[in-house]
Amino acid sequence: MLTLFYAPRTCALASHIALEEAGADYRLKRLDFSKTEQQSAEYLALNPKGRVPALSSERGVLTETPAILAFVAQTHPQARLAPLDDAFAFAEIQAFNSYLCSTVHVAHAHKVRGSRWADDEAALEAMRRKVPQSVGACFDLVERQMLRGPWVMGDTYTIADPYLFTIAQWIEGDGVDPARLPRVMDHRKRMLERPAVAKAVAHETAG
Amino acid sequence: MLTLFYAPRTCALASHIALEEAGADYRLKRLDFSKTEQQSAEYLALNPKGRVPALSSERGVLTETPAILAFVAQTHPQARLAPLDDAFAFAEIQAFNSYLCSTVHVAHAHKVRGSRWADDEAALEAMRRKVPQSVGACFDLVERQMLRGPWVMGDTYTIADPYLFTIAQWIEGDGVDPARLPRVMDHRKRMLERPAVAKAVAHETAG
Numbered sequence: 001m002l003t004l005f006y007a008p009r010t011c012a013l014a015s016h017i018a019l020e021e022a023g024a025d026y027r028l029k030r031l032d033f034s035k036t037e038q039q040s041a042e043y044l045a046l047n048p049k050g051r052v053p054a055l056s057s058e059r060g061v062l063t064e065t066p067a068i069l070a071f072v073a074q075t076h077p078q079a080r081l082a083p084l085d086d087a088f089a090f091a092e093i094q095a096f097n098s099y100l101c102s103t104v105h106v107a108h109a110h111k112v113r114g115s116r117w118a119d120d121e122a123a124l125e126a127m128r129r130k131v132p133q134s135v136g137a138c139f140d141l142v143e144r145q146m147l148r149g150p151w152v153m154g155d156t157y158t159i160a161d162p163y164l165f166t167i168a169q170w171i172e173g174d175g176v177d178p179a180r181l182p183r184v185m186d187h188r189k190r191m192l193e194r195p196a197v198a199k200a201v202a203h204e205t206a207g
Numbered sequence: 208m209l210t211l212f213y214a215p216r217t218c219a220l221a222s223h224i225a226l227e228e229a230g231a232d233y234r235l236k237r238l239d240f241s242k243t244e245q246q247s248a249e250y251l252a253l254n255p256k257g258r259v260p261a262l263s264s265e266r267g268v269l270t271e272t273p274a275i276l277a278f279v280a281q282t283h284p285q286a287r288l289a290p291l292d293d294a295f296a297f298a299e300i301q302a303f304n305s306y307l308c309s310t311v312h313v314a315h316a317h318k319v320r321g322s323r324w325a326d327d328e329a330a331l332e333a334m335r336r337k338v339p340q341s342v343g344a345c346f347d348l349v350e351r352q353m354l355r356g357p358w359v360m361g362d363t364y365t366i367a368d369p370y371l372f373t374i375a376q377w378i379e380g381d382g383v384d385p386a387r388l389p390r391v392m393d394h395r396k397r398m399l400e401r402p403a404v405a406k407a408v409a410h411e412t413a414g
Contacts, residue, residue, distance in 0.1 A: 048352045049306075059295040064309070066273065067301035074294035087281035088266040094274035094301075099256075102271070102309040110324045117317045117324070117341060123333035126325040134324060145255045 002026040005047070005054040007033045008204040009169070011105060012053035015068045016204070017162035020196035022076035028203070066097040069159040081159045089153070096152060096160045100167050104142075107134040108170050132175030139171065143181045150190065165191040209233040212254070212261040214240045215411040216376070218312060219260035222275045223411070224369035227403035229283035235410070273304040276366040288366045296360070303359060303367045307374050311349070314341040315377050339382030346378065350388045357397065372398040 004019060004026055006012035010033075019026045031037040031052060039050045046061055047054040055062045055071070062068050070093075073082035083089035109116070110127040118124060142164070146152070152160035168188045171178055178185050191197045211226060211233055213219030217240075226233045238244040238259060246257045253268055254261040262269045262278070269275050277300075280289035290296035316323070317334040325331060349371070353359070359367035375395045378385055385392050398404045 048348060057295065060299070062295070062298050062302055064302040064305035066305050067298045070301055071294055071298035074297070087278055088264065088269075090281070091269050091274045091278035092267075094277055095269055095271040098271035098273050098305065098308060101305060102313065106309065106313050107324070117314065118330065118333040118337050120333050123325065123330040126327050126330035130325050141255060 001058075003029055003056045005029045005031060005043070005056070006052050006204075007031045007038070010052050011065050011101075011163075011166055013169070013200060013204060014065050014163040014166040015053045015055060015072070016200045017165070017197050018069050018072045018081060018159055020200050021157075021162070021194075022072050022079040022081060024072060024076055064101070065163060066094060066101055069097060069163060070094065073159050081157070083156075083158075093153060093158050093160050096146060097163050099138075099146070100163050104135065104138040104167050107131065107138055108167070108174055110134070111174060135171070135174040136176040136180075139168075139176060139181050139184060143183050147183050147187060149183060150187070152187070161187070161191060162197070165197065208265075210236050210263045212236045212238060212250070212263070213259050213411075214238045214245070217259050218272050218308075218370075218373055220376070220407060220411060221272050221370040221373040222260045222262060222279070223407045224372070224404050225276050225279045225288060225366055227407050228364075228369070228401075229279050229286040229288060231279060231283055271308070272370060273301060273308055276304060276370060277301065280366050288364070290363075290365075300360060300365050300367045303353060304370050306345075306353070307370050311342065311345040311374050314338065314345055315374070315381055317341070318381060342378070342381040343383040343387075346375075346383060346388050346391055350390050354390050354394060356390055357394070359394070368394070368398060369404070372404065 002019065002024060004012065004015055006016055006028060007030065031043065037043060038052060044050055046056065047063055049063055053065060053068060055068045062071055070082065074084060077084055082093055108131065111131045114124040114127040148154040151157045152164055165188055168184055171181065209226065209231060211219065211222055213223055213235060214237065238250065244250060245259060251257055253263065254270055256270055260272060260275060262275045269278055277289065281291060284291055289300055318338045321331040321334040355361040358364045359371055372395055375391055378388065
């Protein structure tokens, strides 16, 4: 049995959707960030990074969204969430997901997590000011060069799709005008039409 | 034939080492960052991100270190650079490499690439000031919790090793005292004893 440790409105939604799409046998464990449960001794013993997502299994605990997504795809081959017999196509998905975690999510994080990289309030404010520009530039690249359509990798739905969908939830909040991202917004809309996505989103919203 | 686009003293060294360890048929194409060649029209046509590494093949271009490393391992199974038939063990490597790219490298990047996330000089200076602390905290976690020893994943050398070695090149320059990281420094030293590593490093140093 897999257990996904998550919090609403975080990137853990991508792993939640992938587990649902895969038909995985899993349960959810919600962490309350308002009570800083991700920094509790109990959780740090499980995931010393003190962040979400974390996926526990009988083999141990996995962290980092790209790793969890690839693991779900590889252990549920019948769900066809990644081209498991084509190393180049698999690497293209990994490259897309790696860009989301190391560049897009990082740009976004400068809005409310700037204290990871600077201490004084003026610097944090300077970071917040640039988020619309830095996140916008990332999504311009996704819109023009990376999102093939209708799904990220083209005709076939993969583990790149729930991750893009998840990060794209933050576009408006990051001060990026969605009107300049018609293909990303179309992707976001079509994702919500998938039962697995709707179920995961509804679960998070239900609180 | 694979071509690795790289620049010295960047994270592209990890992919260079992995190609060498794999016995891959590859060539190197150096970009001169002092001439901003990574932003040239020719290179942007190949890699719109304008960064390194990029690995071109007859199938197309791959970017992002974790994706390139996994691709090299999967396409050169005889080199045994990753546990290709064990999804959980493979995911552990992906999780380690994802942490390096999305957290450790990002913390380091606030020293000289702060303009990605803020514009005014006082904010850039505030970011630079925190690098010893933020990079140090990352390496403390690697030292205490993640590096199993003697190699990252334990007894077996994998694609996590060249990536850790590469990022660990920056420890002193980031103002982190190597004396607090004996296991990481031991790993760095033993890596240099591997012929593939020594060859890749010598090639970069030769200019």
